[in-house]
Amino acid sequence: MASLGDLERAVMDRLWSAEGPLAAAELRDGLADRGLALTTVHTVLSRLEQKGFVVHDDARPRRFRARGTREDHAAELMHEVLGQSGDRQAVLARFVGGVDPDEARLLRELLAAAGPDDAPR
DSSP states (O other): OOOOOHHHHHHHHHHHHSSSOEEHHHHHHHTGGGOOOHHHHHHHHHHHHHTTSEEEOSSSSOEEEESSOHHHHHHHHHHHHHHHOSOHHHHHHHHHHTSOHHHHHHHHHHHHHHOGGGSOO
């Protein structure tokens, strides 16, 4: 999975939190504090589309939406990092050792609900 730069992340944050697809002008207006030109927003959207993060419709103006959720992206990043590890068990042990008790309880519940047949191979 491709990583996101600062501006790409800001655009994706807007798309992830939007009620529906957004036009580039709406994204620019939502990021007014950054003083972006509309062409810059279009460039960022094109890059995000090439990376597989966004899709657009054929209306005029085009409206963009996130291909997946913020949670999908975070989970893919976690899988990518784990896959690049030389010692998956050590990485998982460090991760689990750093979660608070509520997160540990939630992990136990999610693992129990997934069952042994749902485990990735």
